[in-house]
Amino acid sequence: MKQHFQNLVEEEEATIDMTPMLDVVFIMLIFFIVTASFVKEAGIDVNRPEAATAVSKPRATILVAISDKGEIWINKRKVDQRAVQANIERLKAENPQGSVVIQADKKADVDTLIKVMDASRAAGAYDVSIAAAEQ
Numbered sequence: 001m002k003q004h005f006q007n008l009v010e011e012e013e014a015t016i017d018m019t020p021m022l023d024v025v026f027i028m029l030i031f032f033i034v035t036a037s038f039v040k041e042a043g044i045d046v047n048r049p050e051a052a053t054a055v056s057k058p059r060a061t062i063l064v065a066i067s068d069k070g071e072i073w074i075n076k077r078k079v080d081q082r083a084v085q086a087n088i089e090r091l092k093a094e095n096p097q098g099s100v101v102i103q104a105d106k107k108a109d110v111d112t113l114i115k116v117m118d119a120s121r122a123a124g125a126y127d128v129s130i131a132a133a134e135q
Helices: 002-014 019-035 081-094 110-122
Strands: 060-066 072-074 077-079 099-104 128-130
Touching: 060 081, 060 110, 072 081, 077 081, 081 110, 099 110, 110 128
Parallel strands: 060 099, 099 128
Antiparallel strands: 060 072, 072 077
16 A cells, blocks of 8 residues: 555656646737737839839838729728728827828829828828838
């Protein structure tokens, strides 16, 4: 009987408690999810014009796309021209340091581009850029 009891004690000591390790893994997972910066997309692909002076703008958080047909896209949604200002105001409120980048197609109407720029400035976004492909 004494030997049987000693075998049970040895078996109990041999087990490893995985709970603390799982707690650490879940805490790290939550940390990475909270601190991750998610890539935002305008919603459509456009053929951007080329420019020799094009520079990268890594902190652009508000992307507006204008298609060759004059459609305006923000956050993967087609937006009416009259609603651009309200959408940018909302996105600017979410990220006050965010800048606006307009991704206009080569064949996009200049009038639409100017209206989107005006709406961006009226929404309080004074850092407005136009996306171009590097040559």
